[in-house]
Amino acid sequence: MSDRILAIDYGKKRVGIAWSDELKIIATPLNALDNDGLLVEKVEKLIKENGIKRVIVGIPVRMGGAKSELVKEIRNFVENLRMKVPGTDFIFFDESYTSKEAERIFIEKYGKPAVRRKDKYLIDSYSAALILQQFLDSMENRYD
Numbered sequence: 001m002s003d004r005i006l007a008i009d010y011g012k013k014r015v016g017i018a019w020s021d022e023l024k025i026i027a028t029p030l031n032a033l034d035n036d037g038l039l040v041e042k043v044e045k046l047i048k049e050n051g052i053k054r055v056i057v058g059i060p061v062r063m064g065g066a067k068s069e070l071v072k073e074i075r076n077f078v079e080n081l082r083m084k085v086p087g088t089d090f091i092f093f094d095e096s097y098t099s100k101e102a103e104r105i106f107i108e109k110y111g112k113p114a115v116r117r118k119d120k121y122l123i124d125s126y127s128a129a130l131i132l133q134q135f136l137d138s139m140e141n142r143y144d
Helices: 039-050 065-084 098-110 117-142
Strands: 006-010 014-020 027-029 054-059 089-094
Touching: 006 039, 006 065, 006 117, 014 039, 014 117, 027 117, 039 065, 054 065, 054 117, 065 089, 089 117, 098 117
Parallel strands: 006 054, 054 089
Antiparallel strands: 006 014, 014 027
16 A cells, blocks of 8 residues: 555646655656546556555636636546545545646746647646645645
């Protein structure tokens, strides 16, 4: 069983994925996944193959009209996963502004905005890593 924590940044087209190191200190982006009919199965496989017991799911806290539909979609996605991987703890965590921050990091690193399809996948995974890093940092502060 792994001590890694998985993070998911759910989007209508793509889903960013990241995980922690086993010491739960550093978040690392993984390859983003297409949000298609196989998404639940892909994430289920990732969880089972790596013995993941905790999954952080980004959810927009500052909701507007369009956001509330996305929140419903995220909650349905998580419920489907819960049925497939019993014993896995799913935690919703504020993802506000992580996509904007991920875009800023991308521009800083590559010197240009993301326009290519593969760049957008990278940004989604950066966003998942930011969500996870914020969660890990908040965990660390609880034990001071």
